[in-house]
Amino acid sequence: MDRECELCNPRITFHDQSQFARHLRVVHATREGGSYICHYGKNNVCQKLPLEGVSDDDYETHIRRVHCVPLQQSKLAVEDPREKEFTLTR
Secondary structure, eight states, X not given: OOEEXXXXXXOOEESSHXXXXXXXXXXXXXXXXXXXXXXXXXXXXXXXXXXXXXXXXXXXXXXXXXXXXXXXXXXXXXXXXGGGGOXXXX
């Protein structure tokens, strides 16, 4: 399933979840003191993570559960039982 980055202009289309996850990490996250802060959201703030950031592993889990779900469910941020189908690479 293709996925577009909702924040980049012009829109970038990703053909698999690992490409999209890598894009989120490189473009829409910052690393401060070993913690990752997600900026993929309205006004470059993700409402689903603490502002002080999370560990690398927790950030990967966050991407999979919140942002790498099918587009129609992404705004709901619900846990998708199919999430185990995604293999994220670093």
